[in-house]
Amino acid sequence: MIPELGNFAVMLALCLAALQATIPLVGTYTGNQLWMSLCRPLSSGVWVFIALAFACLAYAFLQDDFSVAYVARNSNSMLPAYYKFAAVWGAHEGSLLLWVLILASWAYAVSLLSRNLPLDILARVLSVMGLISVGFMAFLLFTSNPFERQLLNMPPEGADLNPLLQDFGLIVHPPMLYMGYVGFSVAFSFAIAALLTGRLDAAWARWTRPWTNAAWAFLTVGIALGSWWAYYELGWGGWWFWDPVENVSFMPWLVGTALIHSLAVTEKRGVFKSWTVLLAIAAFSLSLLGAFIVRSGVITSVHAFAVDPERGMVLLALLLIIIGGSLFLYALRAPVVKGSASYEGTSREVFLLINNILLVVSTAAILGGTLAPLIYEAIYGEANRISVGPPYFNIVFLPLMALLSVFLGLSTFSRWKRTSVAHLKEQGTKAAIAAVILGIGLPLLFTMEVDWGAMLALSLALWIVFCIARDLWDKSSNRASRVAALKSLSLSYWGMQLAHFGFAVIICGVVLTSHYSVEEDVRLAPGESIEIGSYEFRFDGVVERAGPNYDAASATIFVTKNGAEYMTMHPEKRTYRARGDMQTEADIDVGFFRDLFTALGDERGEGAWVVRVHLKPFVFWIWFGAMLMAAGGITAILDRRYRTKRVADAIAAPLGTTAPDTTTGGGAPVNA
Amino acid sequence: MHAARKQKLMIVFAILLGSAATVALLLFAFNQGLNVFYTPTEVAEGKVAARQNFRIGGMVKEGSLVKQGLEGSRIAFVATDMNEDIPVEYTGVLPDLFREGQGVVADGYLDESGVFQAQQILAKHDENYMSAEVKAALDAAAAKKAEQQ
DSSP states (O other): OHHHHHHHHHHHHHHHHHHHHHHHHHHHHHTOHHHHHTHHHHHHHHHHHHHHHHHHHHHHHHTTOTTBHHHHHHOOTTSOHHHHHHGGGSSHHHHHHHHHHHHHHHHHHHHHHOTTSOHHHHHHHHHHHHHHHHHHHHHHHHHOOTTOBOOTTOOSSOOOOOGGGOSHHHHHHHHHHHHHHHHHHHHHHHHHHHHHHTOOOHHHHHHHHHHHHHHHHHHHHHHHHHHHHHHHHSSSOOSOOOOHHHHHHHHHHHHHHHHHHHHHHHHHHSOSHHHHHHHHHHHHHHHHHHHHHHHHOOSOOTTOOSOOHHHHHHHHHHHHHHHHHHHHHHHHHGGGGOOOOOOOTTSHHHHHHHHHHHHHHHHHHHHHHHHHHHHHHHHHOTTOOEEEOHHHHHHHHHHHHHHHHHHHHHHTTOOSSOOOHHHHHHHHHHHHHHHHHHHHHHHHHHHOOOOHHHHHHHHHHHHHHHHHHHHHHHHTSSSSSHHHHHHHSOHHHHHHHHHHHHHHHHHHHHHHHHHHOEEEEEEEOTTOEEEETTEEEEEEEEEEEEOSSEEEEEEEEEEEETTEEEEEEOOEEEEETTTOOEEEEOEEEOOSSEEEEEEEEEEOSTTOEEEEEEEEETTHHHHHHHHHHHHHHHHHHTOGGGTSOOHHHHHHSOTTOOOOGGGSGGGOSOOO | OOHHHHHHHHHHHHHHHHHHHHHHHHHHHHHHHEEEEEOHHHHHTTOSOTTOEEEEEEEEOTTOOBOSSSSTTEEEEEEEOSSOEEEEEEESOOOTTOOTTSEEEEEEEEOTTSOEEEEEEEOOSOTTOOOHHHHHHHHHHHHHHHHHO
16 A cells, blocks of 8 residues: 555656646746745645655565565665665665655755745746656656556565665765755756846845755765765775766766856856856756766666666656757857956956866866767777776876866955956965975975875865965954954855865875875785784684674784784675675774775685785875865855845846945955 | 957967867877777787787686686686687786676786786676676677677
């Protein structure tokens, strides 16, 4: 009964979403207030029914209802309850339901939190979101229904969840990632609404910014969690592989980052308008492209676990309709939303333009590298295949990010409209000198080696940090007490600096890990040991151990530091009983300055095993920096000016004019 | 020259220079990261130059895996498309799903003695999932065999 109820709830939600997509939109054209105002109750209705459907599926999992085909394929009665719940989104059908639920949640959130949005705008935004919901709910219902029953030949036991997914990572990574992906649908819908009305002013940008920040922060966390999961679960000791599926999550993030910066310019200065709209469309389109590539399996990837070409085609059609339709609308309407304000050579506008160019070029390069195997195969036939490896991505991406870091530092001191070169020099020279000296000196001091790549990157990270510090120092110098001065700075300013600081932390983590890690994959017989830095790892052999739903070969590795006992590590090789799948379980000693990573490879006879022993300095900083960035994005949302009513200037600002500078809350000169 | 015009010229120049540098970087990077896929048959036919990086795919030949007696963590096996066999050597940890009689995809190069030196062996994450590369290689070899008979 319960699964049928869930199925019925999806159908009802689909009908309500169809109404949400049409009635309010028609209302905006006929000027019918009642029709427009229906967008709020309709979006809450969609949310309630999708949430109900989700609850039904979760219930089926928790009750081990193997008459539901999806549950039977992805669960097992031996599975711990929290994995049963997470298994709801462990494969294609359920993860699509999660996707739809999150889409409905964002729409519902918009309807709840946009009290000061004019009704006609809200009606358009929610209609567009309704339209996207209709597409995905129809896809869910007609091609990937998770509630399908198999009452005949009902299996007595489920086939179990893929052991790779039986991990804390599954519980948090997909929801966060989807919150980000789908969250960009809000900015997308705002952009479409702006194209429909031709009204794209400072107020529009101010409404869109918090939503974009929120989606971006979720995506940041989602990607970081994915990377962290790959690091400890795949057992390869790496944290980023330039795998197609990683790339497709990274592209919307890069474009979303560009969008955040471009929105700042649109809000403050009324320029970059049509560009901002294009970025909003691109961010969501790339999210959809990501879903398509992951789900269709067109590219060989570690994530291609739910490969189904037919579903891929439907998804591709959906993708083309959404992207094609929005770009068509853009071509028709973009000239209407042009901005006109002047700015000069070294103004903040120009720095943000450079930021946008670099981010978009990086995205295009990654997109090209990711799709190249597909294109090559399409041209030269199926027997001719290529793959594009990490060297391509590193060679393209790293120089672009280095440039980005240079300009990021400079832009900290820049002002809107015009900034003199002399001002930039005066502010930046000391920071630059200090960054270069320390960036070269510190690695030299600690390693006694010259590694130019590491020194350059470290200098750039320090340059960003020093620029931030210098700016904070300057901004707090005019008040009686510095603490009071710092307290008076706006939250959006703090958010920006926090996110930029997080970026510098990531650079440090990435560079120090990739340049100074010691990685040994060695064959060790019991009693043999290997020395890495000040640590010595002694392999004490492997014993069999039984877990709740797996059998493990568990190794004992005794670690000493400078000769003194430090710890004992137990990396494992697990065989899951239900499917017979093998799974490597790394053992990691996490530290703020270094990780000790051990993983068990394969047996090499006479009790000897290949053991992966890595010493990874500063690897934690990669994820720590990502969390700082996300925190920065959230901090900026909390800024007061997003909550105060500003209906007046929203209506007053006519089409295509520059936003009045009074929108710069608190009168602070720098308030991005 | 007029100041505004001069500035415009500078901007155009900067854009041109930037695009040229980006394109050059892209091409160079593409050359470095590109791996063409070859089947064991194609390798045996001498389509690949020594020391050229490429990707090979096929099945791990039954009974060909040697795990002991080699230096350090080195292993050796034979990759086959049921038509031609190519010996492969690799140093390091094998993926969990690496087995004799199963599909394998590896990146690396052919050394002077005709042994494929794998730098990376790709893992697949599902028992039932056969990589498109391996399938294509086997199909091509089967077609070729049928042709010869």
